[in-house]
Amino acid sequence: MQNTSLGGLEVSRIGLGVMGMSDFYTGKGESEESSVATIRHALDLGVTHLDTAEVYGGFANETLLGRALKGRRDEVVVATKFGLVSHTGRGGLDSTPANVRLAVEGSLRRLGTDHIDLYYQHRVDPDTPIEDTVGALSELVAEGKVLHIGLSEAGPATIRRAHAVHPVAAVQSEYSLWTRDPEAEVLPVLRELGIGLVPYSPLGHGFLTGNIRSLDGLDADDWRRTNPRFTGGNLERNLRIVDEVREVAAEAGASPAQVALAWLLAQGEGIAPIPGTRRAERLEENVAAVGIALTADQIGRLNSLTPASGDRHDRGGMAVVGL
Structure with a gap:
């Protein structure tokens, strides 16, 4: 497995998002034993970057990851997130220093570790100055409970302000062949400051695998059933995107998912x-x-894909990205 650097933190080029094992998608919580086995298999394959959050599965996802890593904790970079759960009684988004302190202790306990390698603010809290939040994170770094800090779905100005208080190792944002938002403003700032980018949903919530052509077969509570890109006729309109990815995949001797990931890796170092x-x-x-090498022509065709129809989140979700 190849590695790359996220602001000085070495991680495998391809990581593993653990969220879907406990939350949001069809089959969540179906077999904990199978999920534990998949996580451990990831380590055997050289995956060193594992991502979770306290909110996933109502704390269950961190517990699952902690169980899977017993005896192998030193082999991996563990990333988790705070800020969507308020432990102070304030409610809503809560990145107050007091909540950061309470959240980290719970995450450490559930993960079964004495430190978190990469600790993200899950969403920017508009009611708490980012300087206060990062100041609290900096104290956790000094105490050894956190090794590196990150932001998720933050805007350029917030990233700059946070980085001025304490180095930010990574910013996590949705980024894929059908969500190219970071390219305009966020990615240039990250390149300038030496911050890594961690694309979540790099396969478009499974859409870019080519295996979803209707909502049939999805659980009744699958998050995609209410997502704008999968509803209101947008799923059908967006099929043209995956069909073009399929064409490139056939040429490359790869799967559509592999092409979508190879395209991301072709955007340069510091993207994981x-x-x-x-x-x-x-x-x-x-x-x-990681072994798929796309040609310049193939990358050019993928760069020219028609933008996706529909927002990537519902109105409430879109209101808290890019702050």
């Missing part, structure tokens, strides 16, 4: 996507994307 899966065979497929 975290596709999620519960299945060992899909994990192996994703990891193999």
